[in-house]
Amino acid sequence: MEEPQYSLQDVIRCDLCEAPVPLKHCDMCHMNLCSACVVAHISDGKTHKVVPFKMRGSTPKCLKHFPNLCELHCKQCSIPVCSSCISSGQHDHHKKVNILKILSERKNRMQKDLKELEKSIYPQYKKIASNISVQIADQQKHFEGLITAVRKQGEALHQEVDAAIQRMTSDIEVMGSKYMVAIHRQEIEVNRTIDEIQQILLDLRKLMDSTDACLVAKYQSRNEELRSLPAQFQVTLPTFTPHGFNREQIDHHVGFLSELKITYPARPFITEPRIISNISTEFGTDKSKHNALLSVSCLSDSKFWTCGYDDKIMRLYNLQGELVKSVQTISGNMPYDIAVTGNNTLVYTDYTDKSINIVGDTQIQPLVKLDGWIPLRVCSSSSGDLLVIMDSDDDTQSRVVRYSGSTQKQTIQWDDQGNPFYTSGHNKYISENINWDICVVDCGVRAIVVVSAAGKLRFRYTGPTSTTEESFDPLDITSDSRGNILITDFYNQRIHILDQNGHFLRYIDNCRLDCPWGLCVDSRDSLFVAEYRTGKVKKIQYYE
DSSP: OOOTTOBTTBOOBOTTTOOBSOSEEETTTTEEEOGGGHHHHHTTSSOOOEEEGGGTTOSOBOSSSTTOBOOEEETTTTEEEOHHHHHTTTTTTOOEEEHHHHHHHHHHHHHHHHHHIIIIIHHHHHHHHHHHHHHHHHHHHHHHHHHHHHHHHHHHHHHHHHHHHHHHHHHHHHHHHHHHHHHHHHHHHHHHHHHHHHHHHHHHHHHHHOOOHHHHHHOOOOHHHHHSOOOOOOOOOOOOOOOOOOHHHHHHHHOOOOOOOOOOOOOOEEEEEEEEEEEEOSTTTOTTSSOOEEEEEESSSSEEEEEETTOOEEEEEETTOOEEEEEEOSSSSOOSEEEEOTTSOEEEEETTTTEEEEEOSSOEEEEEEOSSEEEEEEEEOTTSOEEEEEEETTSSOEEEEEEETTEEEEEEOBOTTSOBSSOSSSOEEEEEOTTOOEEEEETTTTEEEEEOTTSOEEEEEOSOGGGTTSOOOEEEEEEOTTSOEEEEETTTTEEEEEOTTSOEEEEEOOSOOSSEEEEEEOTTOOEEEEETTTOEEEEEEEEO
16 A cells, blocks of 8 residues: 555655565665565675664664664663673663664654644643733733823822912912011001101291290190000011921822732642653763763753853753754853853853853853952843852952843842841852842852842741751752742752742752752753763653
C-alpha cells in the first residue's frame, strides 16, 4: 500500500531492484530495500543495520566511537551507546534498552503529545491569551476610572477650599468696612470740635480787644467742656492664623485608596520534588578548567545561560545539553554574575574592571562603569531596572543600586537607625520577589536580608529555627511566581524554600544535589540548579 507522503511523480524505490515503495532501509549503508532484496544486501559479509523504512535513520552513529552504530540506549545517562561504549565499562550497572524500542516509545509519546497539544493545551492557552487581552482592556478602564475619580475629588476639594477662602476674604472686607466707618465717625466729630475751638479763639481775641462792657460781661468759658477730650475707642484688629497641615492630613481629606492585591490560585508542593532534566555542560568535563559552574539564568523554559569560575566564556544551552551560543567577555575577565532581562537580553558584571555590561546580538556594550565600587551580583527587576549588589573598593561598605539603563535611580544601604544592611568584603547574591522585595544573600553573616522596594527592612532569615544546630550556608537566591523564595544551602546539599514573609516552608533535599550553587526559575516554576562540582544543571519540579 502506497504511503500517503509519496506522490506518483516522486515514488521512492528500492536501490537494488528499483521496486517502488521499499519497506526496509539499511542505516549503515543508507540504502532503501524492498523485502526481497534484504537477504542479498546483508549477505556480503559487511556490517549492516536493516530497519523498517519508517524507522530509517533511527540507529545513530556513536559520537565517541564513529562509525559504530548505537543499537542500545542507556536510560540512566539518557544517551545512545554502541558496543564499544558498553565494553568501556562506563555504563556498567546502567539499565540499557533497544534503541528502536526507545524510538518507538518516544514516537508514541510524541503522537500523544501532539494530539493533546492540538486538541487541548494549545486551545486553552489561546483562550487564556484572549482573556488576558480582555482583562488588560478592563483593567485599563478601571484604573482610568480611578484616576478620574481622584481628579474629581481634587476638583471638589479645590472648590471647597476656594469657597472657604472666599468666605474668609468677605469677612475680612466686612470687618475692614466697619472699622473704617468707626474711624470716619470719630474723624468727623473731632474735626467739628476743632472748628468750634477755632471760632472760640477768634471770638476771644475780639473780646480781648473790645471795650464793650456788656459783651465782656456776657462771656462764658467753654474750656471746662472742651477740656474733656473725646473718648478714643480701643481697636483689636483681626489676625489670620493658618492651620498647619501635612501630607497625611491632605491624603486623609482626599480619600482612601485600597491596596492592589494579586492573589494566585493555590498550588501545592509535590511530596517529593523530582528531576525533570539532568543537563551536562562544558563545566566539570575537563578537570584542568571549567571545573566550577557558578551561575545559571533562564532565557526561556528550554534554554539557559551559564558562567563559571576562571572562565571568560558565557554559554547558552538547551535542555538536551547542546551548546546553542557562546559569548566571551570584552575584557577577557571571568563574568562575576549573569542575568537575563525582561526582553531576553543577557547582562553580566565584571568584577575586575568594575563594569556592568549588556550583550547585544552582535556586540557587547558597557552599560555602567563604576568608580570606587565593585559590582558583585546582578538581577533584573519586574520594572525593567537592574538591581546590583556592590562593595566599595576598600571593603568598608556594601549597597544595592537600582539602575534604569545607565542611570542610577536608587541606593539602599542603611536602615532607619543608620546601620548598614549588608556586611562588606563578603560574597553576596541578589534577587527581586514578585512583591518587589529585594532579597540579598549576605554570606558574611550567613543570612538573607529582605527589604521593601522603598528600602525598609522586612525580615532576616538565618535558617529554620528547628535546625539551629546545623550551619546555614546560603549562596544563590531566586523567587518564583508565587512569591516563594528559594536559596541554595551549599554544604548541606539542599534548597530552602521560604514564603514572601520569610517563613520556612520546606527543603528540596532529595534530588541528589552535589554542591548546589546557582539558581533560577523558569516561567512554569521549574527550578534550575547549577552544581558547582559536577558542572551539571538540574531542572527540578517542586509544584504539582
